[in-house]
Amino acid sequence: MKKTILLTALVLSGLTSFAQSNDEKNIKLFYKKALTESKAYTWLEYLSNDIGARLSGSQNAQLAVNYTKSQLESLGLDKVYLQEVMVPHWVRGEKESAFILNGKVKTAVPICALGGSVATAKTGLTAEVIEVQGIKELAELGDKVKGKIVFFNRPMNPENVETFISYGACVDQRFAGAKEAAKLGAVGTIVRSMNLRLDDFPHTGAQSYGDLTKEQYIPTAAISTNGAELLSATLKSNPSLKFYFKQSCETLPDVLSYNVIGELTGTVTPENIMVVGGHLDSWDLADGSQDDGAGVVQSMEVVRILKNLNYKPKNTIRVVLFMNEENGGKGGAKYEEVSKQKNENHIFALESDSGGFSPRGFSIEADDANLKKIQGFRDLFEPYLVHSFTIGHAGSDISHLTSKAIVKAGLKPDSQRYFDYHHAANDKFDAVNKRELELGAATMASLVYLLDQTGIEMPKAN
Amino acid sequence: MKKTILLTALVLSGLTSFAQSNDEKNIKLFYKKALTESKAYTWLEYLSNDIGARLSGSQNAQLAVNYTKSQLESLGLDKVYLQEVMVPHWVRGEKESAFILNGKVKTAVPICALGGSVATAKTGLTAEVIEVQGIKELAELGDKVKGKIVFFNRPMNPENVETFISYGACVDQRFAGAKEAAKLGAVGTIVRSMNLRLDDFPHTGAQSYGDLTKEQYIPTAAISTNGAELLSATLKSNPSLKFYFKQSCETLPDVLSYNVIGELTGTVTPENIMVVGGHLDSWDLADGSQDDGAGVVQSMEVVRILKNLNYKPKNTIRVVLFMNEENGGKGGAKYEEVSKQKNENHIFALESDSGGFSPRGFSIEADDANLKKIQGFRDLFEPYLVHSFTIGHAGSDISHLTSKAIVKAGLKPDSQRYFDYHHAANDKFDAVNKRELELGAATMASLVYLLDQTGIEMPKAN
Numbered sequence: 001m002k003k004t005i006l007l008t009a010l011v012l013s014g015l016t017s018f019a020q021s022n023d024e025k026n027i028k029l030f031y032k033k034a035l036t037e038s039k040a041y042t043w044l045e046y047l048s049n050d051i052g053a054r055l056s057g058s059q060n061a062q063l064a065v066n067y068t069k070s071q072l073e074s075l076g077l078d079k080v081y082l083q084e085v086m087v088p089h090w091v092r093g094e095k096e097s098a099f100i101l102n103g104k105v106k107t108a109v110p111i112c113a114l115g116g117s118v119a120t121a122k123t124g125l126t127a128e129v130i131e132v133q134g135i136k137e138l139a140e141l142g143d144k145v146k147g148k149i150v151f152f153n154r155p156m157n158p159e160n161v162e163t164f165i166s167y168g169a170c171v172d173q174r175f176a177g178a179k180e181a182a183k184l185g186a187v188g189t190i191v192r193s194m195n196l197r198l199d200d201f202p203h204t205g206a207q208s209y210g211d212l213t214k215e216q217y218i219p220t221a222a223i224s225t226n227g228a229e230l231l232s233a234t235l236k237s238n239p240s241l242k243f244y245f246k247q248s249c250e251t252l253p254d255v256l257s258y259n260v261i262g263e264l265t266g267t268v269t270p271e272n273i274m275v276v277g278g279h280l281d282s283w284d285l286a287d288g289s290q291d292d293g294a295g296v297v298q299s300m301e302v303v304r305i306l307k308n309l310n311y312k313p314k315n316t317i318r319v320v321l322f323m324n325e326e327n328g329g330k331g332g333a334k335y336e337e338v339s340k341q342k343n344e345n346h347i348f349a350l351e352s353d354s355g356g357f358s359p360r361g362f363s364i365e366a367d368d369a370n371l372k373k374i375q376g377f378r379d380l381f382e383p384y385l386v387h388s389f390t391i392g393h394a395g396s397d398i399s400h401l402t403s404k405a406i407v408k409a410g411l412k413p414d415s416q417r418y419f420d421y422h423h424a425a426n427d428k429f430d431a432v433n434k435r436e437l438e439l440g441a442a443t444m445a446s447l448v449y450l451l452d453q454t455g456i457e458m459p460k461a462n
Numbered sequence: 463m464k465k466t467i468l469l470t471a472l473v474l475s476g477l478t479s480f481a482q483s484n485d486e487k488n489i490k491l492f493y494k495k496a497l498t499e500s501k502a503y504t505w506l507e508y509l510s511n512d513i514g515a516r517l518s519g520s521q522n523a524q525l526a527v528n529y530t531k532s533q534l535e536s537l538g539l540d541k542v543y544l545q546e547v548m549v550p551h552w553v554r555g556e557k558e559s560a561f562i563l564n565g566k567v568k569t570a571v572p573i574c575a576l577g578g579s580v581a582t583a584k585t586g587l588t589a590e591v592i593e594v595q596g597i598k599e600l601a602e603l604g605d606k607v608k609g610k611i612v613f614f615n616r617p618m619n620p621e622n623v624e625t626f627i628s629y630g631a632c633v634d635q636r637f638a639g640a641k642e643a644a645k646l647g648a649v650g651t652i653v654r655s656m657n658l659r660l661d662d663f664p665h666t667g668a669q670s671y672g673d674l675t676k677e678q679y680i681p682t683a684a685i686s687t688n689g690a691e692l693l694s695a696t697l698k699s700n701p702s703l704k705f706y707f708k709q710s711c712e713t714l715p716d717v718l719s720y721n722v723i724g725e726l727t728g729t730v731t732p733e734n735i736m737v738v739g740g741h742l743d744s745w746d747l748a749d750g751s752q753d754d755g756a757g758v759v760q761s762m763e764v765v766r767i768l769k770n771l772n773y774k775p776k777n778t779i780r781v782v783l784f785m786n787e788e789n790g791g792k793g794g795a796k797y798e799e800v801s802k803q804k805n806e807n808h809i810f811a812l813e814s815d816s817g818g819f820s821p822r823g824f825s826i827e828a829d830d831a832n833l834k835k836i837q838g839f840r841d842l843f844e845p846y847l848v849h850s851f852t853i854g855h856a857g858s859d860i861s862h863l864t865s866k867a868i869v870k871a872g873l874k875p876d877s878q879r880y881f882d883y884h885h886a887a888n889d890k891f892d893a894v895n896k897r898e899l900e901l902g903a904a905t906m907a908s909l910v911y912l913l914d915q916t917g918i919e920m921p922k923a924n
Contacts, residue, residue: 035620158497161846161901196897358820358876360847384623385822385876387849414820414847414876416897435658435878439623 023453027380027446033305034442040297041434043071044356047296048287048429055284056324057089057255064280065258068296068321072262075304077319079265082258085334087324089255090116092284093248096221098190101126101242102234109227111190112202112285113247114174115327116209118217124246125149125188125219131235134173135180146185149243151235152177153192153228156419163415164354164393167194171205178220179210189220190243192228194419200224201424204283206327221245259331260321264303268314274348275318276302276448279325279397286427290418294356294437296321298411301441302448313452315347322397325353332397339401346403347456350411350444351395355421356437357413361388362447365408369457374409377450386443388412407456411444485915488771489842489908495767496904502759503896505533506818509758510749510891517746518786519551519717526742527720530758530783534724537766539781541727544720547796549786551717552578554746555710558683560652563588563704564696571689573652574664574747575709576636577789578671580679586708587611587650587681593697596635597642608647611705613697614639615654615690618881625877626816626855629656633667640682641672651682652705654690656881662686663886666745668789683707721793722783726765730776736810737780738764738910741787741859748889752880756818756899758783760873763903764910775914777809784859787815788885794859801863808865809918812873812906813857817883818899819875823850824909827870831919836871839912848905850874869918873906 034040047054047064054061065082072080098111113119131151132138138150152173156166171194178189193203202222209217223231234241260280266272278295282288303319322331339346350362361381364371375389393399394408401408413436421427496502509516509526516523527544534542560573575581593613594600600612614635618628633656640651655665664684671679685693696703722742728734740757744750765781785793801808812824823843826833837851855861856870863870875898883889 031623032621035623158897159494161493161497163897358878385850388847416820416901417895420895433879433882435620435625439878 023380023450026449029309030305030445030449031384031442033308034301034438035435038301038438038441039304040301040437040441043297043300044289044293044432044437045429047293048289052287053284054280054282054288056087056257056281056327057252061257061281061323065260068260068280068300072260072300072319075307077262077264077303077307079263081261083261083334083338085257085259085323085330086254087257087330088328089252090327091250091252093119093250096245096247098221098223098243098245100231100234101244102238107230109230110200110202110224111221111227111245112204113249114191114207114220114222115204115283116207116251117178117220117247117249119248119250120188120219120246124244126242126244127187128240129231129235129243131232135176138180138184142184145181148186149188149190150177150181150186151190151231153232155192156194156196158196163196163419166196167419170194174205174222175207176210178207178218179212182209182212182216182218186218188218188245190245191220191222193222193225194422195225196419198225198229200226201426203423204285205423219247221247257323259323259335262303262319264306264313264317266314266316267312270316272315272345272347273318274315274448274452275320275346275398276350276444277320277322277397278352279322279331281324281326283326283423285423285425287429288427289429289432290355290421290427291423292325292353294432294440295352298352298356298437298441298444302445305445315452317448317452325397329396332400336400346401346406348451349394349398349401349406349408350448351398352411352440352444353395353397354411354415355413355418356432356440357415357417358436359386359411359413359440359443361386361390361412363392363394363410363412364389365394367459370407373457380450381443381446384439384443405456405458407451409447411440413440485842485912488911491771492767492907492911493846493904495770496763496900497897500763500900500903501766502763502899502903505759505762506751506755506894506899507891509755510751514749515746516742516744516750518549518719518743518789519714520746523719523743523785527722530722530742530762534722534762534781537769539724539726539765539769541725543723545723545796545800547719547721547785547792548716549719549792550790551714552789553712553714555581555712558707558709560683560685560705560707562693562696563706564700569692571692572662572664572686573683573689573707574666575711576653576669576682576684577666577745578669578713579640579682579709579711581710581712582650582681582708586706588704588706589649590702591693591697591705593694597638600642600646604646607643610648611650611652612639612643612648613652613693615694617654618656618658620658625658625881628658629881632656636667636684637669638672640669640680641674644671644674644678644680648680650680650707652685652707653682655684655687656884657687658881660687660691662688663888665885666747667885681709683709719785721785721797724765724781726768726775726779728776728778729774732778734777734807734809735780736777736910736914737782737808737860738812738906739782739784739859740814741784741793743786743788745788745885747885747887749891750889751891751894752817752883752889753885754787754815756894756902757814760814760818760899760903760906764907767907777914779910779914787859791858794862798862808863808868810913811856811860811863811868811870812910813860814873814902814906815857815859816873816877817875817880818894818902819877819879820898821848821873821875821902821905823848823852823874825854825856825872825874826851827856829921832869835919842912843905843908846901846905867918867920869913871909873902875902
């Protein structure tokens, strides 16, 4: 009896180590392919330098749909198609202008309208300013903000090593600041840019007036961090200074746009779908090379590598390039809606929307069993310096997806530089390093492969 | 008996967890201080933008000595002093020029003389070119290189995730290529820049003629990677093309220079010294912000943080800013020479000379016991995404140091972008991210603190 057990154990351990070494070999191949023959950087160069900014509803967004569809087609996938989705169409109009009016001294400061904001009057808006550190402080001021511009100036906390934590703790000012200030009778809001550096770039981003009526909408803009520091310092010496800003943005009727989708059909359980994706749209101030051109081309590179190696996935691997993540999330929502109609079963979704920096690991949404499973891959990733496998937000485009059992993950790149570029005019091609981008793609391909091979853990029946 | 053991175990585990939590608290404080009030970035800005390139023997190198000494003095350390060292004084002279002469077509390519090279004739040097992939292939060619320019064109291997491995596998072409080619009668050498990207920056670096006589010296230069690709492609279509280059560099008499040293004197065993350092000199083509302004200001920041927290080290903590790492290593050698004369005992040396990128861990030279000890700190570093503690080269300035028992470590930052800048004209202040630099300094301070608190493991007596 003992002998039999031992023999079985040996055979099993032999098999395990064979499988392990096979995984090691394949993952090594993914990284090699990414670092030596990747198309990710070339694709990104085209998206950034030949097309450029790709705000939803714009002509450039449509060019990006056409380009990525044709590139996916050239890879020889089993299916490539477009999925219709109606998206908002907000336009910035003329370049904004803003001044601090301190007695006779008039100082220009860099601002940009927040996405979805209304325009000021054509002659601009001038008012006194009240500085607050956030929505809670605003609420305490009550009537005092009536007729004034509210200046939200809570900086991102530099102490967090993971910069997305600091972003999450600040971004309510940008997203809901105007809505809350309007309720109290403010005439406009200015928000400190979500940026850990002190520089002259204003950073745009989504904001929402929520359930206000259109008559209640007030114009809202982001100010550069240097501009915010100057405004705050000047307010201290002259609390009754005035601030002027002018913007001519507007929201046009919704536009027909598309998610771009490609598939490697599963060979064992094709009904089980694994999604890998990023978002095609970007803000309008620059090319969105980090946000999220990087995620788009990394997702395309995942299927390029697998197809190129003639990998036959057990499950269907589907690359989805989502439209309208930035100002509406309509692409992600539409994808889920259609998926539900078709009664599709997603077992895994992987998103890359945190920039194309050196990959550090994954931010995972999973139950204990699947988290442990992914953490069990740690040794396989160690040679590539990928080390962090923790519970956290996986991504906003895949946040809609629900299935009987689904594991979600977000690629987690080094985050120190992300907010230097995020939604600002410097998010350009030269902000992305080729090797860092490629390493991210290989890291994504490796996780897709490992979960395709081993499947996810199903919840236990009660 | 059992009860007693249990009680002791509880007490011990209580103590351990108290000590652990104290370390956790202190390390958190180091990172907080680095991320919120560091002087590292301000110091680097001065070194890069106010002083600039700091090649050994130059006036700028002396300005950097003066500046860092005065800054260390302002920190209130127990001692700050200079250590004399004679250093080589090589100067580049006029900007180099080079052309591919392909029949009637003359194409300019970017080159720069390698450090220590001799000049060409004033009218330049023109000769046919033989391309080789390295010194081994050169040796096989023998007499065929006589009268020719040898073109070393082995690229850095993109497959290695750790880019220093690829550098190590290529740099012999640069360091010894001219010497070996001269022995075979070549008239000059051109070396592909040590750069993983394709771009237009030539990357300089040290080279040595070894034991050749001065009459045998031949001029040697680096060519940009794009230039190397062009030269190689053109050679394929026309093997008898000629190459022209002109450079007017020369080696002047040695100059008196200095290592800059500051100390926090130990309060328990001051005779045991822990060194933390980087090198003050840089190449002459740019400001050396990554190589090694970053390491200099991080080392200074380590002692700033400890002093600012009023930390009383058990051992003497000594910051050493070495002179002449780039083209001679005289500062490191002198430091060891003096240390030996004084019969000093070093227990630890930490060098930062791999750039100011996000810290990933340490490259460690230690016996098994001390390696395990450092790896035992892993959990303390995890919140800061510092995860790699492996055996490897610690640093060239501390490579000379020997003691009865010494542990050496090199800060290991993310290495993907390092060779984009290394020894090239783009190694400037804007290549360094403030937060990445600061995180590196905090990581260094944490390891110095942990080893100061716990000591190193002594070799067992036989």
